[in-house]
Amino acid sequence: MxxxxxxxxxxxxxxxxxxxxxxxxxxxxxxxxxxxxxxxxxxxxxYRSVSGTDLIVGAPTSPVQLLLFSVFGIGNPSANLDHDRYLELAADPLVEWAVPIALGDAYRGYRVVGTSAAMFERYRYAGGRALLFAEGAGFDDLFDAVAGAAVARRLGLAPGDAIVLAHGGGNVSLHRHEAQPFRVSGVLAATGTPVDQAIYIRIDAHHAVHIGWERGMPEPARMLDPDQARALLAAAAREHDEAHEHAPESDSNDHATSDRIEGASAATALNEHDHEDDHEHQHSPSPGAVLEPSQVSAVLLGLKTRASALGLQYRLNQERERPLLAILPGLALQQLWRITxxxxxxxxxxxxxxxxxxxxxxxxxxxxxxxxxxxxxxxxxxxxxxxxxxxxxxxxxxxxxxxxxxxxxxxxxxxxxxxxxxxxxxxxxxxxxxxxxxxxxxxxxxxxxxxxxxxxxxxxxxxxxxxxxxxxxxxx
Structure with missing residues (x-):
């Protein structure tokens, strides 16, 4: 043997x-x-989650914190950006697309992200893969919501379901927006990234449900119900169309620039026009001004050429009057790995x-x-x-x-x-x-x-x- x-x-x-x-x-x-x-x-x-994003911009904080709350849903922003800064970033000639991120609400423990249709059209992961819909479609109505794959699977959500969001993050819910229910319009296909763990709503709808919260507590008399918000949005769209019909041909370049702002709703676009003609509208706020978001938590940027990322990051980080923090996701991840x-x-x-x-x-x-x-x-x-x-x-x-x-x-x-x-x-x-x-x-x-x-x-x-x-x- x-x-x-x-x-x-x-x-x-x-x-x-x-x-x-x-x-x-x-x-x-x-x-x-x-x-x-x-x-x-x-x-x-x-790395797979941030591979399609060139820059992330937010209020001054630590690069790791900005990366974690904006992409991975870990933690909360310590400060927000003015919505006007998002519009400026989206209009920058170096920027191909801009996706706003507005946080502050949750649904049954999952974070709710206020964003734009550009999230589903422009966001890329895993080396250039686009987001796809497993069921339904993106935003159609102001109070539409899109569920990530994991959220839909665990909570049994499907297109047509009604959901009520809660003010607060994660499992901490301070107030339920009972008077402003949302309807699930679509479910995203699984990505294996944090996109699966969130519910997405329009950024102007995110602002609409927080009207009356300016003092930190709800004021029912100032809140908008869904029909009022939809009426304001429709009025804003009509005024926006009328404004462009009467705009001189010399404004065509400005119109082309505004078309690049994927995250701007019709209400926001109208408000931009209102700012141009501010002296004519000081007596009362336009419908667009009512629904225009005042702040965003962060902005995801895709650039026309990645070679311009370092230059744009340096320029944004050097601003002193209205300071910003712009980070390269890959470098921020390297910093995270050094910490861990x-x-x-x-x-x-x-x-x-x-x-x-x-x-x-x-x-x-x-x-x-x-x-x-x-x-x-x-x-x-x-x-x-x-x-x-x-x-x-x-x-x-x-x-x-x-x-x-x-x-x-x-x-x-x-x-x-x-x-x-x-x-x-x-x-x-x-x-x-x-x-x-x-x-x-x-x-x-x-x-x-x-x-x-x-x-x-x-x-x-x-x-x-x-x-x-x-x-x-x-x-x-």
Whole structure:
């Protein structure tokens, strides 16, 4: 019988200790693989979410905070931008598209994002993939809402369903907008990004439901019901059309520029015209002025050429009268990784120590079994096995135990990834797909297997010397 066969038979005879040893090594290997796979996939998921956005602009805060609340729905803005600044950014000649982000409401624990139709037309993720609708369509009515895939799946939302938003973020709801219900007009296809974790409404509707909240508490007498808001929007659109009909031909360039402002509603466009003719309308606010959003939380920008991103970022960050913060999403993510780098290193050290503990457990099991196996070694010697062959038997056993532990650890890590995937998707909007280790990780696992053999050298040398001495003893 070959040495591997003998080693397997020996381990079967001591199956209890062998199973415990394999389990210890498997847990250690699973921890090593899981930590690394989670780290790599989370980073990939974060990059996938911002790959189509060139700049993110918000009020002065930390770059990481701006990135987290605007894209990943983590945290809240400490300050907002004036809506006029968004219009200026959208009209910048370097900007191809601009998507406003307005936060402050939630629906059953999921954040509500006030935005524009440009979100569904221009936003890109995963290297240029566009958002698609699984059901329904985008905004048609002022009080339409579009649900992300994960929200629709968990809450059972479908086109036509009525929803009532709540003032506040996450699970903290201060007031429900009962008088201003929304209708789900569409459900987005799954993206595996934080887009799946939100509900999207028109930015002017986001403003409409907050009219009467200027003092921090609702004032029912000043609130708009949906019919009033729709009437104002229709009046704003009519006045906007009339204004353009009477506008001189020299304004055609301004009209072309306004067409690039994807996030501006008809009410906002009218208000821009009102500002141009301010001296004619000071006596009363126009319908457009009533519905025009006053603030946005952040603006996502796509540029005509990515080469202009650094220059535009520098120019925006140098403004002093009305300061802004413009960030490159990729660089902000690098800053986030530097912040979390220490925690990652600690996890790596801990998982390395767990592997060491697993190998030490195997060494303890092998050493503890030497006295019990003295008779087994004597039988092998009597059958003609040489001392070095008996020593090799222990090395082969250690190799088998370590290999089985690695295999079981990989399966355990795979199962853990499957189990953690729903939680990660729910918490961060990041889709985690279980994967096998990369090539360099297989080298690490091979190194661990070699370490298992090295650990077994001590009991192997002890067995070699003992069997050699037993063979030299003279028995009467």
């Amino acid at each position: 070959t040495l591997p066969g003998l080693a397997a038979r020996s381990l079967l005879n001591r199956r209890a200790s062998a199973v415990l040893t394999v389990a210890t090594i498997a847990i250690a290997i699973a921890l090593v693989v899981l930590v690394e796979q989670m780290r790599l996939q989370l980073r990939e998921g974060f 780098g220490l925690a990652e290193q600690v996890l790596r050290v801990v998982s390395g120590l767990v592997v060491l503990a697993g190998l030490m457990g195997m060494l303890t099991a092998l050493l503890g079994s030497l006295a019990e196996r003295r008779r087994e070694m004597a039988i092998l010697r009597a059958c003609g096995a040489r001392p070095w062959q008996v020593a090799w038997l222990l090395l082969v056993e250690a190799g088998l135990l370590t290999a089985l532990g690695i295999a079981a650890g990989l399966l355990l890590a795979w199962a853990a990834q499957l189990a953690l995937a729903p939680w990660l998707l729910n918490q961060f909007g990041i889709a985690l797909a279980p994967t096998w280790p990369a090539a360099w990780q297989w080298l690490v696992l091979a190194g661990i297997w070699v370490c298992g053999l090295l650990v077994a050298l001590l009991p192997a040398v002890m067995v070699y010397r003992r069997t050699l001495n037993d063979g030299m003893q003279i028995r009467s």
